[in-house]
Amino acid sequence: xxxxxxxxxxxxxxxxxxxxxxxxxxxxxxxxxxxxxxxxxxxxxxxxxxxxxxxxxxxxxxxxxxxxxxxxxxxxxxxxxxxxxxxxxxxxxxxxxxxxxxxxxxxxxx
Numbered sequence: 001x002x003x004x005x006x007x008x009x010x011x012x013x014x015x016x017x018x019x020x021x022x023x024x025x026x027x028x029x030x031x032x033x034x035x036x037x038x039x040x041x042x043x044x045x046x047x048x049x050x051x052x053x054x055x056x057x058x059x060x061x062x063x064x065x066x067x068x069x070x071x072x073x074x075x076x077x078x079x080x081x082x083x084x085x086x087x088x089x090x091x092x093x094x095x096x097x098x099x100x101x102x103x104x105x106x107x108x109x110x
Contacts, residue, residue, distance in 0.1 A: 001099060003072070003088075004030065004049035006040065006058075010081045017085055020092050025049075037061060044069035050099060052088070054078055059106060067105035075110045 002023035005013060011026035018024055027033070027040055037057045044051045045068050051058055052072045062071060072095060076087065088095070091109050098107040 001096060002049055003052045004040070004044050004047075004069075006051060006053035006055055008054045008078065009052060009074075009084060013081050013085055013088075016081075017088055020089050041065065041069065050095075062105055070099050070104070071106045073106055073108045075108050 001021060002025070003017070003021045005011070005024065005026045007027055009026070011028055014024055014026050014029070027043075030043065032043060037055065038061060040051065041058065041061045043049070048068070050070045050072060052074065054074045054077070056073075058071050059073060072088075074084065074087065076083070087109050091107075095107055095109075098104045
């Protein structure tokens with residue numbers, strides 16, 4: 001599973017999670033550099049990414065368009081990079097399990 005980190009998450013996190021989530025990238029470092037939430041959503045769909053975000057807008061887009069892409073919604077508020085890294089790694093198994101479930105489009109991490 002490869003993650004696409006949204007703009008509101010530090011690009012420095014990629015290097016710290018890539019061992020756990022291979023081929024993950026930050027949206028600003030993606031080849032086509034999508035800019036709007038809708039374009040990011042379609043980019044993730046096209047290139048088989050899971051979006052990681054603090055942004056509620058992706059939830060709303062998924063309600064309208066369905067999934068894929070699936071979303072990891074970080075619900076603990078903007079936090080230090082080390083907190084984001086820790087939460088993603090600590091929840092790695094539940095993320096993988098939930099994202100393999102065809103009925104689940106979003107996983108929320110608190």
